[in-house]
Amino acid sequence: xxxxxxxxxxxxxxxxxxxxxxxxxxxxxxxxxxxxxxxxxxxxxxxxxxxxxxxxxxxxxxxxxxxxxxxxxxxxxxxxxxxxxxxxxxxxxxxxxxxxxxxxxxxxxxxxxxxxxxxxxxxxxxxxxxxxxxxxxxxxxxxxxxxxxxxxxxxxxxxxxxxxxxxxxxxxxxxxxxxxxxxxxxxxxxxxxxxxxxxxxxxxxxxxxxxxxxxxxxxxxxxxxxxxxxxxxxxxxxxxxxxxxxxxxxxxxxxxxxxxxxxxxxxxxxxxxxxxxxxxxxxxxxxxxxxxxxxxxxxxxxxxxxx
Amino acid sequence: xxxxxxxxxxxxxxxxxxxxxxxxxxxxxxxxxxxxxxxxxxxxxxxxxxxxxxxxxxxxxxxxxxxxxxxxxxxxxxxxxxxxxxxxxxxxxxxxxxxxxxxxxxxxxxxxxxxxxxxxxxxxxxxxxxxxxxxxxxxxxxxxxxxxxxxxxxxxxxxxxxxxxxxxxxxxxxxxxxxxxxxxxxxxxxxxxxxxxxxxxxxxxxxxxxxxxxxxxxxxxxxxxxxxxxxxxxxxxxxxxxxxxxxxxxxxxxxxxxx
Numbered sequence: 001x002x003x004x005x006x007x008x009x010x011x012x013x014x015x016x017x018x019x020x021x022x023x024x025x026x027x028x029x030x031x032x033x034x035x036x037x038x039x040x041x042x043x044x045x046x047x048x049x050x051x052x053x054x055x056x057x058x059x060x061x062x063x064x065x066x067x068x069x070x071x072x073x074x075x076x077x078x079x080x081x082x083x084x085x086x087x088x089x090x091x092x093x094x095x096x097x098x099x100x101x102x103x104x105x106x107x108x109x110x111x112x113x114x115x116x117x118x119x120x121x122x123x124x125x126x127x128x129x130x131x132x133x134x135x136x137x138x139x140x141x142x143x144x145x146x147x148x149x150x151x152x153x154x155x156x157x158x159x160x161x162x163x164x165x166x167x168x169x170x171x172x173x174x175x176x177x178x179x180x181x182x183x184x185x186x187x188x189x190x191x192x193x194x195x196x197x198x199x200x201x202x203x204x205x206x207x208x209x210x211x212x213x214x215x216x217x218x219x220x221x222x223x224x225x226x227x228x229x230x231x232x233x234x235x236x237x238x239x240x241x242x243x244x245x246x247x248x249x250x251x252x253x254x255x256x257x258x259x260x261x262x263x264x265x266x267x268x269x270x271x272x273x274x275x276x277x278x279x280x281x282x283x284x285x286x287x288x289x290x291x292x293x294x295x296x297x298x299x300x301x302x303x304x305x306x307x
Numbered sequence: 308x309x310x311x312x313x314x315x316x317x318x319x320x321x322x323x324x325x326x327x328x329x330x331x332x333x334x335x336x337x338x339x340x341x342x343x344x345x346x347x348x349x350x351x352x353x354x355x356x357x358x359x360x361x362x363x364x365x366x367x368x369x370x371x372x373x374x375x376x377x378x379x380x381x382x383x384x385x386x387x388x389x390x391x392x393x394x395x396x397x398x399x400x401x402x403x404x405x406x407x408x409x410x411x412x413x414x415x416x417x418x419x420x421x422x423x424x425x426x427x428x429x430x431x432x433x434x435x436x437x438x439x440x441x442x443x444x445x446x447x448x449x450x451x452x453x454x455x456x457x458x459x460x461x462x463x464x465x466x467x468x469x470x471x472x473x474x475x476x477x478x479x480x481x482x483x484x485x486x487x488x489x490x491x492x493x494x495x496x497x498x499x500x501x502x503x504x505x506x507x508x509x510x511x512x513x514x515x516x517x518x519x520x521x522x523x524x525x526x527x528x529x530x531x532x533x534x535x536x537x538x539x540x541x542x543x544x545x546x547x548x549x550x551x552x553x554x555x556x557x558x559x560x561x562x563x564x565x566x
Contacts, residue, residue, distance in 0.1 A: 058565070080411050
């Protein structure tokens with residue numbers, strides 16, 4: 001018998017309707033303990049709604065959903081005592097200082113005072129906020145607010161941390177700090193579930209990914225497997241007067257073309273062929289790079305603007 | 308979730324109450340100016356200024372008559388302002404409730420906590436008026452202490468409608484409907500400044516349907532040291548409004564927050 005990993009979230013035919021409109025359409029997935037699991041998808045794909053159902057905040061319309069083997073929606077309260085939730089929009093309490101925000105949140109969880117105070121000191125240190133403990137949130141930068149929101153989600157020492165777009169709108173330094181912290185939490189044995197539309201974030205952090213669009217799951221797997229399954233190894237992005245070259249590209253084997261706006265994307269496993277054709281052309285500019293999740297994502301969900 | 312199930316009261320409600328108390332404590336300066344300054348101005352200005360012309364009214368000095376009316380109306384005002392502006396702020400722009408709902412605390416706990424808090428805040432302002440009135444010699448009896456629980460009950464009765472308004476309004480501006488069409492008419496018509504018996508008969512029967520009238524009629528004799536009448540009826544009307552509107556407000560907020 002193969003050893004089976006413990007499952008923290010199990011969803012079967014999970015469905016959510018808002019006023020008769022299906023926003024999550026019967027999806028199945030499971031999240032294993034100690035892993036980082038990512039939901040990737042454009043705006044309106046149903047990612048946040050799925051998280052809200054898992055958190056027991058939004059009631060499920062049909063199907064079944066269980067977290068830590070407790071079924072939802074009946075056990076929302078029990079489940080939330082073991083969850084750390086980082087919402088998409090900061091909702092820190094503006095009337096309280098940094099340390100008071102953490103303390104109040106601990107009180108919501110009913111954590112005994114002495115344990116809480118020790119944990120708050122650790123969390124301020126972990127998120128590099130010791131110097132700002134007495135500031136109110138409006139004095140903090142966007143990155144500090146996010147770090148405080150993550151620290152707040154850790155106040156109950158959760159087994160599963162759920163983050164909705166944890167680094168959206170943050171500068172590169174902060175994003176790298178947050179990724180490092182999330183990896184540290186995984187080393188401590190915590191499970192992570194996150195949504196993102198940053199492909200680099202998903203590739204860096206996630207062991208397993210679900211690609212979602214229009215409330216359905218398009219595919220699931222490790223970032224590497226998904227990339228190799230859906231796109232070629234490399235892509236050359238060509239700009240300028242490339243129209244005349246298209247027939248030549250089309251003759252090449254292992255090459256797939258996508259024209260979007262002013263750019264021609266040449267996906268290929270034989271990158272040299274493509275580049276040699278372009279090398280002596282003066283009216284085009286190009287650069288080549290390995291394919292990544294972004295290419296998969298745009299290939300799968302299309303290039304239409306989503307708002 | 309069943310939006311219509313009866314509201315639950317758990318001990319978590321006190322955590323919400325405690326949160327609001329902590330925030331209130333941070334702003335204690337402006338709060339005290341409001342609680343003590345306002346009645347002081349009303350009682351000096353109207354009590355002494357107007358009192359000279361009015362003389363005694365229903366067997367008591369006008370200052371006593373007015374002070375007892377203001378204790379009741381402050382319960383209404385405080386609960387109405389807290390239940391609309393402050394609750395709306397925590398529910399919508401500040402997203403305090405969404406942050407709290409990510410913990411084991413549930414909507415019913417938040418609502419029960421807010422109800423207790425709005426009534427507690429009214430208790431502060433009502434007590435402040437009784438103290439100011441006592442210092443001015445307008446309190447005639449020690450039974451004025453019993454007005455404090457009546458203020459609490461009256462505030463419970465005005466909190467529900469205020470939260471209903473907060474849950475329906477797209478923005479702060481919509482509260483004007485409620486304040487202009489409900490709160491101000493009660494302030495002016497329900498016997499705070501003059502006896503209801505001076506109104507035309509038709510008006511009197513309408514005014515007796517309004518909760519503030521009953522709050523005034525309970526509180527006034529307690530402050531003036533006169534005999535109380537129809538206590539059961541007044542308590543029933545206030546409790547009736549409190550229960551019905553609290554239930555409606557919980558349904559409305561559940562529908563807004565749990566989707």
